[in-house]
Amino acid sequence: MEIKVLGPGCAKCSETEKLMQAVVAEAGVSATVEKISDFQQIAKFGVFSTPAVVIDGQVKCVGRVPSRAEAISWLGK
Amino acid sequence: MEPLTPSLCSGKNAMTPPPAKSSAPLLPFLGGAAGLVLWWLIYGQLLPFSRFFAFDLLGLAPGSHLGEAVQFFVYDTPKVLMLLTLIVYGVGVLRSFFTPERTRRILAGKRESVGNVLAALLGIVTPFCSCSAVPLFIGFVTAGVPLGVTFSFLISAPMVNEIALVLLYGLLGWKVAMLYLLTGLGIAMLAGFVIGRLKLEHHIEDWVREMHVTAADVPDVKLTWPERFRQGKEAVQQIVGKVWIYVVAGIAVGAGIHGYVPEGFMASIMGKGAWWSVPIAVLIGIPMYSNAAGIVPVVEALLGKGAALGTVLAFMMAVIALSLPEMVILRKVLKPRLIATFIGVVGTGILLVGYLFNLII
Numbered sequence: 001m002e003i004k005v006l007g008p009g010c011a012k013c014s015e016t017e018k019l020m021q022a023v024v025a026e027a028g029v030s031a032t033v034e035k036i037s038d039f040q041q042i043a044k045f046g047v048f049s050t051p052a053v054v055i056d057g058q059v060k061c062v063g064r065v066p067s068r069a070e071a072i073s074w075l076g077k
Numbered sequence: 078m079e080p081l082t083p084s085l086c087s088g089k090n091a092m093t094p095p096p097a098k099s100s101a102p103l104l105p106f107l108g109g110a111a112g113l114v115l116w117w118l119i120y121g122q123l124l125p126f127s128r129f130f131a132f133d134l135l136g137l138a139p140g141s142h143l144g145e146a147v148q149f150f151v152y153d154t155p156k157v158l159m160l161l162t163l164i165v166y167g168v169g170v171l172r173s174f175f176t177p178e179r180t181r182r183i184l185a186g187k188r189e190s191v192g193n194v195l196a197a198l199l200g201i202v203t204p205f206c207s208c209s210a211v212p213l214f215i216g217f218v219t220a221g222v223p224l225g226v227t228f229s230f231l232i233s234a235p236m237v238n239e240i241a242l243v244l245l246y247g248l249l250g251w252k253v254a255m256l257y258l259l260t261g262l263g264i265a266m267l268a269g270f271v272i273g274r275l276k277l278e279h280h281i282e283d284w285v286r287e288m289h290v291t292a293a294d295v296p297d298v299k300l301t302w303p304e305r306f307r308q309g310k311e312a313v314q315q316i317v318g319k320v321w322i323y324v325v326a327g328i329a330v331g332a333g334i335h336g337y338v339p340e341g342f343m344a345s346i347m348g349k350g351a352w353w354s355v356p357i358a359v360l361i362g363i364p365m366y367s368n369a370a371g372i373v374p375v376v377e378a379l380l381g382k383g384a385a386l387g388t389v390l391a392f393m394m395a396v397i398a399l400s401l402p403e404m405v406i407l408r409k410v411l412k413p414r415l416i417a418t419f420i421g422v423v424g425t426g427i428l429l430v431g432y433l434f435n436l437i438i
Contacts, residue, residue, distance in 0.1 A: 008406070010208030039211045039409055040284060048216025049177040049209045063177055063204070 001031035001075070006042045007051035013037075016051040016065050023071045031075070105303050120159055127152035146336025153248070153328045153374070158321060160247040161240065162313055168239040169312025172204040173305040177213055184230070185220040189273050192226035197265035200233030210403065214410050215285055224281070225273020232423055233265035236398035240320065244373035249380065256434070257390060264394070264426035271422050280415035320371075327374030334378035347384035354388045355431035359424055362395025372396055387434030394427045 003020050007013025017035050024031045036042060045054055049063030053074070060066070060074050130151050131137050137144030180203045184196055205213065210231060217227040237258060246254035278286070300308075347354050376389050404416055411419070 008208050008211065013208070039215065040288075042212050043215040043219070043285075043288060048181060048212045049205065050212055063209070 001029060002056050003031050003033045004036050004045075004054040005033065005051060006036050006045060006047050006054060008037050008039065008042075010050075012065050013051040016053060019065065019068065019071055020053065023068065023075065027072060027075050029075050105306050109306065116159065116163060120156070123156050123159075124152055142336045144336075146332045149335045150328055150332040153331070154325055157244060157247050157324055157328065157374070158317070160243045161320070161324065162317055164239050164243045165316045166309040166313050168202075169309035170305045171202055172312070173300055173308040175199070175203045177203055177205055177209070177216070180230070181213075181216055181220050181222065184217065184222045184226055187222070187226065189223050189225055189270065192223060193229040193266045193269045193273070196222075196226045196229035196269065197233040197237075197262050200230045200265060201237050201239075201262075203230075203234065205234050208406075211406055211410055214407070215288065218281065218285060219288055223273055224278055225269045225271070227269075228272045228419065229265045229269025232268055232398060233262060235400075235403075236265065236394060237261040238397070240316070241373065241393070241397060244324075248373060248377040253386070253390075257393075260390075260430045260433075261394065261398075264398075264423065264430065268419075268422045268426050272418060275418060277415050277418060280412040280418075282410050282412060285410050323371035324374065327371045331374035331378035334375075335381060347379060347388045351388075354385070355391050355428055355435065358388050358392035358431065359395040359427055362392045363399045363420070363424070364401050365396045385435045386438050387431040387436070390434055391427050391431030394430065395424070398427070399423055 003024065005013065005017040005020055007016065013035070017033065020033045024033060042050065042052075045052070045059055047054075047059060047062050051065060052062040053060045053066060053071075055074050061070070066074075127148050128139075131144055131148035132139050135147065137147060139145075139148075180199045183199065184192060187195060214227060214231065217230070218224065242254050242258060245257050347358070372393055376393050379389050380386060399420055404420070407416060407419075
């Protein structure tokens with residue numbers, strides 16, 4: 001599973017990244033969490049408000065820090 | 078840049094189970110009304126309490142430097158924090174109706190002029206974290222939102238923010254708050270319109286113009302009222318939790334000036350007579366970056382000591398609307414000439430507002 005956190009690096013973006021890493025570790029799924037801060041790449045995902053979470057190429061949420069329950073549900077557990 | 082202004086990046090919570098059917102649907106509204114009444118009762122007691130605290134309890138003499146400073150601080154701190162909580166809550170609920178994606182859809186295909194007006198208004202209610210400025214810019218431009226309309230949004234979003242308005246209302250009265258709101262919107266609309274007229278589209282970085290993006294297909298989350306109320310609460314926790322320290326520090330500085338700096342001290346430097354004070358205030362304001370919360374109490378104190386309203390408002394607008402860190406971020410998508418034009422046009426608008434207020438008030 002490939003998880004990408006899109007965001008230029010504000011507090012909320014790093015909060016999202018930490019959350020995703022935490023739920024991945026907790027759920028014990030094999031997944032990579034990558035932070036993308038390049039604007040060009042962010043735009044290519046069709047995302048205009050950050051932070052956003054992309055899982056296996058699919059945009060899951062934009063413009064907010066997801067809730068823990070939401071993040072866990074994306075992992076398919 | 079600290080994402081302090083309209084920063085409500087988090088909030089929605091799609092996964093919360095819907096409220097149990099047994100609870101009355103009116104309950105959150107009744108709770109809100111009760112909270113409002115309680116708020117009002119406490120708010121009315123703040124001034125008498127501050128007098129009692131400073132002059133009776135501490136035994137300071139009314140009119141003395143220390144007495145005035147203490148009373149000012151004890152009155153203003155809870156007053157401003159209470160106003161801030163109320164308004165941030167209300168705006169948080171209001172913003173749950175808007176998302177940047179929705180705003181983008183509304184603005185795409187709008188003509189200029191109508192678009193400028195709409196963009197400036199949407200800038201107030203769209204939840205938008207200042208660190209999102211660049212992705213948002215790309216999103217707007219690639220969706221066919223005219224450049225000038227995009228700028229109207231980008232100018233209005235930080236400048237006309239609820240924190241600035243609350244503080245101006247609480248410390249300087251509703252007239253000053255309305256003047257700020259209307260002129261701030263006016264600058265956003267006009268500056269965006271002017272930038273649109275200047276046909277600067279080729280000064281957007283090439284990779285942005287060549288980009289073809291379609292918005293990610295994220296389903297809109299349907300929110301219930303309790304969820305909207307919760308978003309208001311989260312906004313209060315996030316925004317008030319972050320800015321209260323600036324507010325208290327700002328009021329403390331204000332209290333010091335209030336009690337100790339002689340009346341009319343600022344009149345010679347920032348008064349109406351000094352024509353050069355407006356441009357200087359704007360020039361000093363641009364590299365400074367502060368949020369509205371920290372700057373307004375200082376502004377109040379300056380005004381109280383004879384600084385002219387126009388000069389002080391121009392200073393405040395320059396600090397909030399034009400900031401160096403934002404320019405550095407925007408440089409990624411805008412060529413230097415467009416950034417210079419942006420600063421020039423907005424700066425001129427602020428100058429005009431400064432002179433206008435000094436003239437009529």
